[in-house]
Amino acid sequence: EAGVAQSPRYKIIEKRQSVAFWCNPISGHATLYWYQQILGQGPKLLIQFQNNGVVDDSQLPKDRFSAERLKGVDSTLKIQPAKLEDSAVYLCASSLARGSNEKLFFGSGTQLSVL
């Protein structure tokens, strides 16, 4: 079974530039998550989708971050404009369904460096 695919693996940009990350979840997984992992910390949820609808985006900095999941499969996360503090690994995860005890499967992440 193919895992969660993410691209690119690495991205280096200057502050105030824009960047986009792409995620393809495991086939058949209805729920998709974007996490931000700052160096030395645990992943922090940015946004959660159930099919193509947003379930939770309470920790997404909406003035600069946006995400979409068209057709309920692939998803993109965008940052515009980027700040230095956005340097982190952006992890995409998926689960079969939404709810308690659902196992999350993570991709390898995109490492973003903002200079």
Next chain:
Amino acid sequence: GENVEQHPSTLSVQEGDSAVIKCTYSDSASNYFPWYKQELGKGPQLIIDIRSNVGEKKDQRIAVTLNKTAKHFSLHITETQPEDSAVYFCADQGGSEKLVFGKGTKLTVNP
């Protein structure tokens, strides 16, 4: 979950020894407690989980214990091997269904 405290932040053991990582949580509604292993350059991978109606779960060399009264849970790795070296994260899921992660423990197993 609301907040998860994890310790120690780093742990170094000799191959063959046991390793224990502990987490405490604050949300009384938390009912699911997974543990993830993250190797360098990879995403976290689920290694074991426990639900609130169970006190202990074991899978080969890995075990997790849960004390709901004290609101803490622990990961136990026995007979450690160099390939166990990684960063381990605990997490809990409470009434909001959101998974909240600890800050991680960097485990080093010395050959």
